[in-house]
Amino acid sequence: xxxxxxxxxxxxxLVNVISTLVDEAKFSISGDGVNLKAVDPAHVAxxxxxxxxxxxxxxxxxxxxxxxxxxxxxxxLKLAGSxxxxxxxxxxxxxxxxxxxxxxxxxxxxxxxSGMSDPKVPQLSLPVTVDVAVSExxxxxxxxxxxxxxxxxxxxxxxxELFCEGDTDSVSLKLDKTKLSGITxxxxxxxxxxxxxxxxxxxxxxxxxxxRISLGNDYPVKLSFSFADGNGTVGYLLAxxxxxx
Amino acid sequence: xxxxxxxxxxxxxLVNVISTLVDEAKFSISGDGVNLKAVDPAHVAxxxxxxxxxxxxxxxxxxxxxxxxxxxxxxxLKLAGSxxxxxxxxxxxxxxxxxxxxxxxxxxxxxxxSGMSDPKVPQLSLPVTVDVAVSExxxxxxxxxxxxxxxxxxxxxxxxELFCEGDTDSVSLKLDKTKLSGITxxxxxxxxxxxxxxxxxxxxxxxxxxxRISLGNDYPVKLSFSFADGNGTVGYLLAxxxxxx
Amino acid sequence: xxxxxxxxxxxxxLVNVISTLVDEAKFSISGDGVNLKAVDPAHVAxxxxxxxxxxxxxxxxxxxxxxxxxxxxxxxLKLAGSxxxxxxxxxxxxxxxxxxxxxxxxxxxxxxxSGMSDPKVPQLSLPVTVDVAVSExxxxxxxxxxxxxxxxxxxxxxxxELFCEGDTDSVSLKLDKTKLSGITxxxxxxxxxxxxxxxxxxxxxxxxxxxRISLGNDYPVKLSFSFADGNGTVGYLLAxxxxxx
Numbered sequence: 001x002x003x004x005x006x007x008x009x010x011x012x013x014l015v016n017v018i019s020t021l022v023d024e025a026k027f028s029i030s031g032d033g034v035n036l037k038a039v040d041p042a043h044v045a046x047x048x049x050x051x052x053x054x055x056x057x058x059x060x061x062x063x064x065x066x067x068x069x070x071x072x073x074x075x076x077l078k079l080a081g082s083x084x085x086x087x088x089x090x091x092x093x094x095x096x097x098x099x100x101x102x103x104x105x106x107x108x109x110x111x112x113x114s115g116m117s118d119p120k121v122p123q124l125s126l127p128v129t130v131d132v133a134v135s136e137x138x139x140x141x142x143x144x145x146x147x148x149x150x151x152x153x154x155x156x157x158x159x160x161e162l163f164c165e166g167d168t169d170s171v172s173l174k175l176d177k178t179k180l181s182g183i184t185x186x187x188x189x190x191x192x193x194x195x196x197x198x199x200x201x202x203x204x205x206x207x208x209x210x211x212r213i214s215l216g217n218d219y220p221v222k223l224s225f226s227f228a229d230g231n232g233t234v235g236y237l238l239a240x241x242x243x244x245x
Numbered sequence: 246x247x248x249x250x251x252x253x254x255x256x257x258x259l260v261n262v263i264s265t266l267v268d269e270a271k272f273s274i275s276g277d278g279v280n281l282k283a284v285d286p287a288h289v290a291x292x293x294x295x296x297x298x299x300x301x302x303x304x305x306x307x308x309x310x311x312x313x314x315x316x317x318x319x320x321x322l323k324l325a326g327s328x329x330x331x332x333x334x335x336x337x338x339x340x341x342x343x344x345x346x347x348x349x350x351x352x353x354x355x356x357x358x359s360g361m362s363d364p365k366v367p368q369l370s371l372p373v374t375v376d377v378a379v380s381e382x383x384x385x386x387x388x389x390x391x392x393x394x395x396x397x398x399x400x401x402x403x404x405x406e407l408f409c410e411g412d413t414d415s416v417s418l419k420l421d422k423t424k425l426s427g428i429t430x431x432x433x434x435x436x437x438x439x440x441x442x443x444x445x446x447x448x449x450x451x452x453x454x455x456x457r458i459s460l461g462n463d464y465p466v467k468l469s470f471s472f473a474d475g476n477g478t479v480g481y482l483l484a485x486x487x488x489x490x
Numbered sequence: 491x492x493x494x495x496x497x498x499x500x501x502x503x504l505v506n507v508i509s510t511l512v513d514e515a516k517f518s519i520s521g522d523g524v525n526l527k528a529v530d531p532a533h534v535a536x537x538x539x540x541x542x543x544x545x546x547x548x549x550x551x552x553x554x555x556x557x558x559x560x561x562x563x564x565x566x567l568k569l570a571g572s573x574x575x576x577x578x579x580x581x582x583x584x585x586x587x588x589x590x591x592x593x594x595x596x597x598x599x600x601x602x603x604s605g606m607s608d609p610k611v612p613q614l615s616l617p618v619t620v621d622v623a624v625s626e627x628x629x630x631x632x633x634x635x636x637x638x639x640x641x642x643x644x645x646x647x648x649x650x651e652l653f654c655e656g657d658t659d660s661v662s663l664k665l666d667k668t669k670l671s672g673i674t675x676x677x678x679x680x681x682x683x684x685x686x687x688x689x690x691x692x693x694x695x696x697x698x699x700x701x702r703i704s705l706g707n708d709y710p711v712k713l714s715f716s717f718a719d720g721n722g723t724v725g726y727l728l729a730x731x732x733x734x735x
Contacts, residue, residue: 072391072414075388075391076388078387079384079387079388101388102384103381103384103385103418103419103420103424104384104385104388104416104417104418105416105417105418105419106388106392106414106415106416106417107414107415107416107417108413108414109413109414136593139569139592139593139594140593140594142568142569143565143566143569143591143594143596146562146565147596168598168599169562169596169597169598169599170596170597171594171595171596171597172594172595172596172597173593173594173595174593174595175593179593317636317659320633320636321633323632324629324632324633346633347629348626348630348663348664348665348669349629349630349633349661349662349663350661350662350663350664351633351637351659351660351661351662352659352660352661352662353658353659354658354659
């Protein structure tokens with residue numbers, strides 16, 4: 001059993017982040033809220049998203065799993081204005097999710113979750129953390145895209161840098177301590193990542209968010225942020241590219 | 246002879262409605278105003294539009310017929326701001342329509358009307374009428390499009406419903422009495438229609454319009470509304486699809 | 491050596507005008523400012539643009555030539571808001587141009603200028619000059635595009651006219667003295683031009699500009715205007731088409 005109401009903006013933010021990795025997602029529902037873990041088809045990135053019942057306008061649920069086609073959710077979200085509340089209800093007898101926006105009701109078949117993996121989130125010890133306004137990263141992504149298809153993230157005690165190097169041009173976004181919300185680094189670290197994954201995620205994050213970037217040396221990067229007034233949290237892991245020197 | 250001035254918004258509304266059915270239209274002009282009747286090439290829908298001389302800023306005309314390429318009119322309308330007045334004049338010697346927006350004059354060849362039919366508007370007795378804000382219908386169309394290519398309209402004493410059923414999903418817009426501007430129904434009726442025709446018309450209607458929907462059982466639907474402060478009226482007929490059960 | 495800061499709006503305006511003719515441009519830099527002369531690949535049009543050091547927020551330079559890929563400049567300009575200042579610096583050792591917007595730095599390879607011509611600007615004696623708000627021309631271009639691929643410019647003592655004639659339609663923008671900022675004509679003149687060149691330039695000019703059009707009989711047209719509070723000037727020459735009568 002699952003029956004809930006949620007602000008369209010909150011649901012929009014959540015769906016945008018997940019859909020950078022997968023088209024269909026398995027939501028694990030309990031009485032406390034909803035969790036989703038997903039890995040993209042190429043196994044390069046993973047998202048671990050939790051949203052507590054406090055983020056909902058109303059929420060009542062038993063333990064359940066629900067496979068959802070995210071494109072269909074997006075279509076419903078397009079009908080909602082930014083203040084609207086969206087009602088959702090699982091129809092267990094028919095295997096459907098019922099979504100309501102205003103006077104409109106859509107009944108959508110759920111997706112079979114039996115083939116969907118249950119990814120384990122690895123515990124990584126990443127020596128550097130950087131807290132940065134996502135709007136800075138978003139501008140950096142816009143600049144980087146035409147230059148290369150990979151991006152280097154590096155940091156030391158004093159600054160954080162995104163760096164893209166192509167055949168003819170390079171783009172750098174360098175933020176020193178004063179332009180960051182925080183930085184903790186005991187040494188200089190640097191890792192290289194596929195630009196498209198990093199860029200798609202950065203663009204999907206609501207623009208007033210502060211993102212925590214956890215970084216190592218040739219190690220995965222972890223991006224963490226909260227949404228819905230702290231009632232939702234996202235952890236996003238991206239595997240590094242190994243540089244040929 | 247035909248010479249008139251009209252607000253660009255009024256002409257825009259009129260052209261948008263007609264061009265959901267035809268690319269070229271024959272306007273029948275008299276001293277009292279303009280009438281247009283048109284059937285789409287597949288003979289599924291018909292529009293009957295009348296606009297009295299009161300809708301114009303100035304109007305003087307003898308009886309005349311004028312075949313117009315609506316795309317060319319739309320191009321001129323794009324040049325006009327929402328407060329602008331558009332001047333039109335028939336150049337009978339050259340068979341042209343002269344349109345003026347600000348300092349720009351376009352002289353366009355008229356279309357030969359000899360091959361254009363004069364459709365007869367059938368008199369239908371439709372037992373149910375529903376008055377509804379077109380903005381509600383427009384949101385319903387947005388929701389329905391990805392689900393199916395036909396749409397069922399039904400009504401009874403208490404409510405009006407649009408319903409689309411696809412292979413996996415269904416979408417419903419249900420409006421009870423309190424959300425309608427009016428409803429008159431002596432029995433429950435239901436008819437099925439091609440979604441694209443219905444949707445294209447609904448999207449072309451100015452968003453602050455109240456539309457009257459006249460409905461029967463497996464019968465054509467009639468949509469009626471007025472524009473230009475009641476100086477213009479539109480009747481739109483759409484043939485039903487017969488359901489295979 | 492070249493090192494300068496400039497408002498993004500000024501640089502945007504300048505790049506937009508040049509890129510109607512060429513993708514890559516050779517800037518000739520001196521201690522007083524920057525000049526650019528370019529001819530399009532089909533040798534139909536020429537631009538001669540000068541921007542004095544007064545248009546820059548800061549400027550220091552020796553004599554130099556710099557070949558720039560305008561698309562790359564446009565990408566950087568997209569990152570800048572309308573109040574932002576863009577910093578540029580030539581990296582002579584690496585043959586690069588360094589551009590900075592906010593915290594983002596792009597280093598771009600310069601383009602080899604050895605193959606770029608140094609066009610000579612012809613001295614023409616054009617008997618008629620018309621001063622007109624470019625916004626009027628821009629609306630005329632929008633109206634003309636669907637009608638023909640060439641445009642006639644004509645003027646006499648009393649008025650200036652743009653005229654496009656196609657197979658079925660014609661479009662005219664006629665401005666009498668009262669709608670112009672000025673007109674000086676001793677005789678009636680008329681020349682025909684390729685619409686795409688004229689239209690692309692007109693659309694690239696900032697919309698609050700007054701353009702001087704210098705015109706003759708079957709002669710090139712010259713469009714002149716200033717930007718950056720008079721610190722920049724553009725002269726644009728377009729070759730006529732000869733009419734077959």
